[in-house]
Amino acid sequence: MTKYLLIMTFDGGQVDQPMDQWRPDEVDAHLDYYRRLNELLTASGELITHEVLAAPDVSKVVVSDGAAPVVTDGPFTEFKEWVAGYQLIDVDSEERALEIAALVSAAPGPGGRPTRSPIQVRRVMEQTPTAGAELSEWLGEALGQRPRS
Numbered sequence: 001m002t003k004y005l006l007i008m009t010f011d012g013g014q015v016d017q018p019m020d021q022w023r024p025d026e027v028d029a030h031l032d033y034y035r036r037l038n039e040l041l042t043a044s045g046e047l048i049t050h051e052v053l054a055a056p057d058v059s060k061v062v063v064s065d066g067a068a069p070v071v072t073d074g075p076f077t078e079f080k081e082w083v084a085g086y087q088l089i090d091v092d093s094e095e096r097a098l099e100i101a102a103l104v105s106a107a108p109g110p111g112g113r114p115t116r117s118p119i120q121v122r123r124v125m126e127q128t129p130t131a132g133a134e135l136s137e138w139l140g141e142a143l144g145q146r147p148r149s
Contacts, residue, residue: 026111
């Protein structure tokens with residue numbers, strides 16, 4: 001089994017209307033869809049965890065040189081790039097991770113139409129590089145400079 005992180009942002013996909021302008025029944029349908037999907041993935045043993053994140057306006061950015069950290073309120077990315085939440089899944093293949101991401105992307109929006117929100121799918125590394133050579137190899141793979149083994 002391989003773990004993948006499915007990252008959701010506030011990019012509305014094909015929905016231009018902010019959720020606070022949706023009808024209450026449309027918001028309920030959207031949230032019910034996620035709830036049912038998470039229940040199915042939990043029952044199948046594929047969902048490890050899922051979380052909704054607070055908005056960046058209540059988060060902090062920390063920078064440190066090892067001494068006193070500097071804590072600020074920004075800068076932050078554009079609204080549509082904010083990470084809204086995530087699902088951590090453990091699946092048999094990348095294909096299954098992509099299938100699940102497609103289900104997440106198809107959550108209903110206004111009028112029941114799928115939002116088609118972009119879902120970023122990131123494989124969780126099984127081992128963290130512990131030496132310079134391993135890190136160089138990982139960076140090469142990450143940048144597409146070397147074929148994955």
